[in-house]
Amino acid sequence: MTIDAARDLPDLTGHFGRFGGRFAPEALMAALDELTTAYQTAVADPAFRAELNHLLKTYAGRPSLLTEAKRFGAEAGGARILLKREDLNHTGSHKINNVLGQALLTRRMGKTRIIAETGAGQHGVATATAAALLGLECVVYMGEVDTVRQALNVARMRMLGAEVIPVKNGSRTLKDACNEAFRDWVASVQHTHYCIGSTMGPHPFPMMVRDFQRIIGVEAREQVLELTGKLPDAVVACVGGGSNAIGAFHAFIPDEDVRLYGFEAGGAGVDSGKHAATLVGGSVGVIHGMRTYLLQDDDGQTLETHSVSAGLDYPGVGPEHSWLRDTGRATYQAVTDSEAMDAFALLCRTEGIIPAIESAHALAGALRVGQELGPDATIVVCLSGRGDKDMHTAAEWFGLVEGEGSAL
Amino acid sequence: MERTEGAPAPTVATAFEKARAEGRAALVGYLPAGFPSYEGAVAAATAMVEAGCDVIEIGLPYSDPLMDGPTIQDAVHQALTGGIRITDVFRTVEAVAATGARTLVMTYWNPVDRYGVDAFARDLSSAGGCGLITPDLTPEEAEPWLAASDAYDLDRVFLVALSSTDERLAEITGVSRGFVYAASLMGVTGARSAVDTGAAHLVERTRKAMAGRSPLPVGLGLGVSTGEQAAEVAGFADGVIVGSAFIRRLLDAPSLEAGIDAVRRLTAELADGVRR
CATH class of the missing domain: 3.40.50.1100 (Rossmann fold)
Incomplete structure (x- = not known):
């Protein structure tokens, strides 16, 4: 195909x-x-x-902005990082x-x-x-x-x-x-x-x-063309079930020079077994009504998943991502809890934007892709949601609570 | 129980025929393998056969039983926590089939898919199992199973629902073998106080969908838990399927022995119901 x-x-x-x-x-x-x-x-x-x-x-606030993240980009191999601001939608996510x-x-x-x-x-x-x-x-x-x-x-x-x-x-x-x-x-x-x-x-x-989320990539494609006069080198998103990722990717699938990267929840590391990186560490089976990659044991029992991010803590993944993985059109990698939380803090401190921990996996991935593609690259990152909901987790992770030492 | 070369494959259809010849409905009992333990499940299923079940469905415990209510969820969780594996399910089938009762496996699709559909059919057949009941597999996605069940002469029991259109009833009954499982209500497994009024109509529509072909028996399940309900269902269906009520007896009993006694008494009550 x-x-x-x-x-x-x-x-x-x-x-x-x-x-x-x-x-x-x-x-x-x-x-x-x-x-x-x-x-x-x-x-x-x-x-x-x-x-x-x-x-x-008039209600959700579309089109969402495309924000250039210069200070964050400096940490990503100097690549030009453009954030697709789904966090600014009404209710705070895509x-x-x-x-x-x-x-x-x-x-x-x-x-x-x-x-x-x-x-x-x-x-x-x-x-x-x-x-x-x-x-x-x-x-x-x-x-x-x-x-x-x-x-x-x-x-x-x-x-x-x-x-x-x-x-x-x-x-x-x-x-x-x-x-x-x-x-x-x-x-x-x-x-x-x-x-x-x-x-x-x-x-x-x-x-x-997918069709309802497609608007993310359709807008981003127009916005990046208007801003830079060319298509981006890469589009990056986090993948749990995969709706913000497929929404960001879909309009770019026919643009074969645009690399598509999905970042899954690597938890404590894929080798530890404590993760939710379905496309990286899973096998093909049936779950929740679809054939797709999933995390399962030899008997087809679903494995427990682990992630600091509740939204990515899922053992399956949307079937279109499985197809994109097998055809090689998109590349999927795992991002650990610590990498994601480091990227979470970095975006806060460099751009004044508190991302959702889910989206922080995409940001950690963007740091990796930026290093790989270098300073000439333009990378669109789907910032799928805002992080207000994650303050409790972040406060614990970084020790922001009174009387405890800060990890930042 | 190895099948000898040339002998006809066991099918649940014969159990339904026998019941029909006796002027009654067949009694079908469900129990998950490994619940309350491997040996406990074999003992309980054996008691169910001795007390009057014509067909036994051995459930394959699965981590995500999304068609099951709390009772079966609890039992399956206990079985999985106890370490039950697919190989143990085949051993359970072998032990239950050895009693002479027709034995099916009821399973969600992923464990079969993962094991390998052909390998699963082969190992089920050599354990003496008659076939599979597949609550989340419909004919649309069943191609590999249709081929494997043909290769090993296995029954394939698909479900029909109150919401099934006439076209779907024709399609489903067209690929079914052994019997057709009519789900009596829109909902998950578990005991209910009354049989849904639409159930008899569904059985009738299912039979009509098979008009002009050699008709399969229609068993009715979901929600049946008493002798009285069994008698009511036996009035319009060829088989009465009971699951959660047996599990409830085992869950509530102070000991395995007491649980098996309660299962035996319930079976007798239901067996009396299908003969009323």
């Missing part, structure tokens, strides 16, 4: 090469078909597109792009309730926000571990009127929140839409979420 064909993926059955597809209970198949049709009809409808674009512009699309679709399908899984809470907050805006009932499933490390976002969701249900089984993180959301959906599908937050799950989710 050629890279040109990437624009036409997935195929009609939701496959990106051998990845993706639909491994779902029969009870959901009718709803997945209904959603596919509703989505295709909606995006072909000028009125739907106009309403979505209006919300993106997640709102997808959620507004799916929330409008929910209303269009005549459904009155929306459910979501969330890791860091960014997708949950975005969903709760859109639900409040459109008058939908909202339930968010969140691993109990994550409700503790992202307590601020739990409070935000509740303020917005959503019910947050802590998930207490399995590893009590994102994957278990997904399981619980699927269990809810099987029983409630008649009146409920499951607003999946990343480019994952059974078809049509990986395609639909």
Whole structure:
């Protein structure tokens, strides 16, 4: 398959090469078909597109800025670093792009309730926000571990009127929140839409979420052309499920000279086994309705993942990334917790921008890519979210709490 | 239990035929391998056969059972924590099949995919298993399994749901073998106080989808936990499938022995139900 064909993926059955597809209970198949049709009809409808674009512009704050990070770039081999500022969107991350699309679709399908899984809470907050805006009932499933490390976002969701249900089984993180959301959906599908937050799950989710996030790369491509008169040398993003990354990459896939880099959560290091670097350290299997790379043992049991970042702490990855990995179009590497936190601090101190810890993985990757490509390179970094939610983790990591020594 | 060359492959269809000849529905019982322990599961399944189950489904414990409610989640978690492996699942199948009961494996797809679909079919067949029930595999993605189940003469039990369209019922029943698993409600596994009113209609629609072909038996599962419900379901389906209620007995019992006694009593109650 050629890279040109990437624009036409997935195929009609939701496959990106051998990845993706639909491994779902029969009870959901009718709803997945209904959603596919509703989505295709909606995006072909000028009125739907106009309403979505209006919300993106007047509510989410698009287009997001492209900010040059000169002092940070000096630390990245002198490369020209351009930050795609998804952190400036309403609710503080790229997640709102997808959620507004799916929330409008929910209303269009005549459904009155929306459910979501969330890791860091960014997708949950975005969903709760859109639900409040459109008058939908909202339930968010969140691993109990994550409700503790992202307590601020739990409070935000509740303020917005959503019910947050802590998930207490399995590893009590994102994957278990997904399981619980699927269990809810099987029983409630008649009146409920499951607003999946990343480019994952059974078809049509990986395609639909990608399409709603595509705007990141479309804007960035125009902005960088306007600013520099040429395409960038590289586009860099963090990858958990992979929605900000596919959003940033997609418009650049046909530009074969633009290198695409995804940075996964390396936790304590891939060799330690304590990580969430699916594409670097995983193998192909089936999880949450899709065929993709995942972290599993010899019996196909999902392995526990580890990351300082709740949003990247997931054992699978969107199927389109698996396809980009195998075709070699994109390169995926792991960034450890410490590298990510160092980059987190560096951006704060050089640019006055506090990134999400998820996005800090992309920043750490940009430091690496900058060293590799040198001072003539232009690198677009998707700054997928802001770090307010991470202050608790950062305060502990760096010892910012009164009476304790600072690590900075 | 090695199958001798030339002997017909065991199929659950014969268990349904036997029940039909006796003018009743078949009783199908589910239990995950390794729960409450390897030996405990074999002993409990054996008790279920002795007390009247016609078919046993051995669950393959999986880390992410997204179609299962809290009861099966607890049991599966216990089995995995106890260190159960796929090879132990095959040993369980072998021990249960040796009782003479038709034995299937119910599994999420990833463990089979990881093991290798053909290798899994081969090892299931040599353990004396009849086939697989696949709750998250639909015909769209089943090509490798259709080939492997043909190669090893295994039953392939797909699910139909209240939300399945007539076209899908035709497609699913068209590739099924052994029996068709009708999910009685929209939701996860677990005991319910009443059988969904749509269940009988689903069984009827499933049968209609097989009109003009040699029809497969239709078993109804999800939510059935009492003799009374079994009798009700037996009034319109060819088989009654019970899972969580057996697990609940084992979870609540003070000892394995007491649990197995309770499982035996429940089986007898259900076996009486399907004969009413």
